[in-house]
Amino acid sequence: MRAVVQRVSRASVSIDGREVGAIGKGLLVLLGVARGDDRNKVAWMADKIAGLRIFSDEEGKMNRDLASVGGEVLVVSQFTLYGDVSRGRRPSFVEAAPPEEAIPLYEEFIAALRQRGLRVATGEFGAMMQVELVNDGPVTLVIER
Numbered sequence: 001m002r003a004v005v006q007r008v009s010r011a012s013v014s015i016d017g018r019e020v021g022a023i024g025k026g027l028l029v030l031l032g033v034a035r036g037d038d039r040n041k042v043a044w045m046a047d048k049i050a051g052l053r054i055f056s057d058e059e060g061k062m063n064r065d066l067a068s069v070g071g072e073v074l075v076v077s078q079f080t081l082y083g084d085v086s087r088g089r090r091p092s093f094v095e096a097a098p099p100e101e102a103i104p105l106y107e108e109f110i111a112a113l114r115q116r117g118l119r120v121a122t123g124e125f126g127a128m129m130q131v132e133l134v135n136d137g138p139v140t141l142v143i144e145r
Helices: 039-051 099-115
Strands: 002-015 018-023 026-032 062-064 072-077 119-122 130-144
Touching (some): 039 099, 039 130, 072 099
Parallel strands (some): 026 072, 072 119
Antiparallel strands (some): 002 018, 002 130
């Protein structure tokens, strides 16, 4: 499981010009699921992201997590995070989990964040989406398990 996490002041996702998810201050999570990923990886990733201390405290240090700043999460599925371009010019996606494996884990990840008391907005798995964001910092992390 691989996630690109961006601290944002706002973010949204649209499909065919219709906004389907939006957040204010918080995290945009682009989530890729690999073949062989399981529930243990989902739980680990949800804990890691919910607990990231990447928001500024009173002294301007990255010391606060999502809950302590009232932050939100926008989760967008992105199988292309497993695109392999080591050979040729066209990415290979053989490491990405097929939808029948990935969808339940994607949905479980969203549920795990909500169970931690976070407000979570989403895109739509498998849809062609347009993502807009204002990266705050900029702060961008790649997390993999």
